[in-house]
Amino acid sequence: MNLKWTIRISFLLFMGMVFAQEPREIEVKTTVKDVTVFIEGAQITRKKAVDIPSGTSILKFTDLSPFINGKSLQLKADGNVTVLSVNQQQNYLEKLDKSKELKTLETQLELVRNKIKRERTYLDILTEEIVFLQANKNIGGNQTLTAATLKSAADYYSTQLTAIKLKELDRKATLDDLYVQERDLQNQINTLTGKKEYANGEVLVKMEAKRATRSNLELTYVVNNAGWFPSYDIRSTNVNEAVSLVYKANVKQDTKIDWKYVNLRLSSANPNISGTAPEMQTYFLDYNTRPPVYNLSVNEVSGVVRDSQNQPLPGVMVIVQGSSIGTTTDFNGYFSLALPSNANSLEFSYLGFERKTLPISRSVMNVTLVEDAQTLEEVVVVGYSGKEKRAMRNEMVADASMEPQIKSVPLQQVENQTTVDFLIDLPYTVNSDNKMYTVTMADYALPATYQYFSIPKIEKEAYLISSIKDWEKYNLLEGEANIFFENTFVGKTVLDVRYASDTLDISLGRDKSVSVNREKITDFSSKKFVGTRKEESRAWKITVKNNKSQSINMLLLDQVPVSVRDEIKVEVDELSGGKHNTQTGEIKWELRLNPNEERVFTLKYVVKYPRNRNLVIE
Structure with missing residues (x-):
């Protein structure tokens, strides 16, 4: 054998060894088995038993969501195998x-x-016919014009022009109908998918096995563009019965992969605690100070979210910052959300757009979101095939023409160290269709005590407050609630448990059957000089009437100023039986009103201070 053939054979043997050492690629197709949905995002678990050959192999998990968070990837494998690496790509x-x-x-x-x-x-052809007819309407030439000829020509021109114009109207009407059909079809398509084409998400797992084996694999990862938020229906027939509380989860996902008959778990961070009733500020009295001003805070906000092209964005998540209280925009980009009393900012998030946080300064907030070019580039860079880049914009659409899909399912509550999980006991399906799935998780009959509450200095309204003890065992999260009282929808409130104590107070809204009024008694409000001091008197008349056919309990609050200087004295003359908190100046009346009973309370106080100084007194 000559040298030439020896080199060729050696090269082929070498190449054979090289190719023999290349890892074998095995395509793995899986289905979603378990899903844990967070307030924002979801953890997906896929399981599959796979035959692993001896040596090094690359398992390619295909047909996954394009919105996988690469840092969250985990793979568990049993048997005598070793996981060398886990990487994400998009095809x-x-x-x-x-x-x-x-x-x-x-x-x-x-x-x-x-x-x-x-x-x-x-329409273009008809326009050309009209132009041709108008260009040839003149009658001339060598022919002799008679009245009959002229009339015949005019009739012909009128008949032809009328026929063409009528055809033009018919065509335009048909065209208008087609434009409506085109718009409706495009809108419906937008409810099912984004405007862009989405890559096939893939995960590559490099594994090594000392010998061929069958391994049970469990792939876990977190995806964006999914989430849930709680909401409630609170019903009370009258003040002598328990409160009915329906606990609902609003689940939505647009990960581009349907969750078919999965083991569904809803999870949230351990909630903080809160209360929603209005609060008085201590009335500190000093020179150059003013009484506290009570501007009623915004308790509900609404508006429209649009993109930079002024087009409405359906499906935008609107969340009260630092809470799980939220909603989504409807098909027209409109949202409406009840707010807790301490809400400061709203967060607007939409995949492919920059997240925006805005302070709550008014009851109507119209918002424009800007596309996030950096995020879109990051989504398409992996696995780019050389074709024209397509920005990944996710059209999260809540179809306003369809009612939310509501299901009542059995579930278990699991209280972990830092989260509360709700496990749905039956296999559940949540499609990637931009629609909100409302799951009725529980219906509680909560023993409650009722009391009316009013601060007429701030607002001349009486609120019915339902107080519930041992509420912690229900694992409630803060969320928006629809209020039904005496079989009538009375509005929305916020069930905010972040700062609640051992008793949870739920506002059932205003009750016009209980009237409250506060007015200054001018005859007792005066200013006079006594020696080197000034004395200013203030008097207020507070009237409460129960117009209901049953007795009620009521808590009434007012206040007197609190001095911060020894030379300023505040003396309370009359409280009508109210309890005075000298530290805060709060005046409290607790009373029971019989049907159609009216009570009048008088609050009088005098402020004494040096006559050469000035005070601003309410």
Whole structure:
């Protein structure tokens, strides 16, 4: 054998050894088995038993969501195998399959657009006919014009022009109908998918096995573009019965992968505690100070969220910053959200757009979101195939034309160290269809005591407060609540448990059957000089009437100023039986009113201070 053949054979043997050492790639197709949905995001678990050959292999998990958080990837494998690495990539050569419904809608849209082109062509032809007719309407030449000839020509011109104009009107009417069909189909398509094509998410796992084995694999990762928030229906028939509280979870996901018959778990951070009733500020009295001003805080906010092209954005998550209280915009980009008393800011988040946090300064907030170019670039950079980049914009749409899908399912509550989890006992399906799935998790009959509450100095309204003890065992989270009292929807409130004590107070809204009024008694309000001092008197008349057919308990609050200087004296003359907190100046009346009973309370106090100084007194 000559040297040439020896080199060739050696090269082939070497290449054979190189290729033999390359890891074998095994494609793994899995289904979603377990899903834990957080307030924002969800943890996905996929399971599959796979035959692993001896040596090094690369397992390629395909048909995954394009929105995987790479840092969250975990793989568990039993048997005598070693996981060497776990990496994420996106395959733009193989796009995620479109649903049958989406394909049908796109076909219909294409047919409508072809009809629009045809109608436009007909209109162009009619326009040309009108131009031709008008260009040849003059009668001349060598012929002798008679009255009969002129009339015949005029009739012909009028008849032809009328016919063409009527055809033009018909075509325009048909075209208008087609434009409506095109818009409706496009809007429906937008409720099912984004405007962009989405890559096929993939996870590559490099494994080593000393011998061929069958291993049970469990792939876990966190995806964006999913979440849930709680809401409640609170019903009270009258003040002598328990409060009915329906605990609901509003689940939504647009991860581009349906969750079919999965083990569903809803999870949230351990809630803080809160109360929603109005609070008085201590009335400190000093020179150059003013009485506290009570500007009623915004208790409900609404508005429209749009993009930079002034188009409404459906499905935008609107969350009270630092809480789980939230909602989503409807198909027209509109949202409405009840607020807790200490709410300061709202967060607006939408995949593919910059998150925006705005202070709550008014009851109407119209917001414009800007596309996040950096985020879109990060989404498409891995696995880029050389084709034109497509920005990943996620159209999270809540279809306002459809009622939320509400289901009542059995569940278990698991209280962990830092989270409360709700496990749905039955396999559950949540499609990636931009629709809100409302799950009725529990219906509680809560023993409660009722009391009316009013601070007429701030607001001349009586609120019915339901007080519930041992509320912690229900694992309630803060959320928006619909209030039904005496079989009537009375409005929205916020069930805010972040700062609640051993008793949870739930506001059931205003009750117009209990009237409250506060007015200054001018005859007793005066200013006079006594020696080297000034004396200013103030008197207030507070009237409460129960117009209901049953007795009620009521808590009434007011205040007197609190001096911060020895030379300023505040003397209370009359309280009508109220309890005076000398530290805060709070005056409290606790009373029981019989049906149609009216009570009047008088509050009088005198402020004494040096006559050469000035005080601003209410």
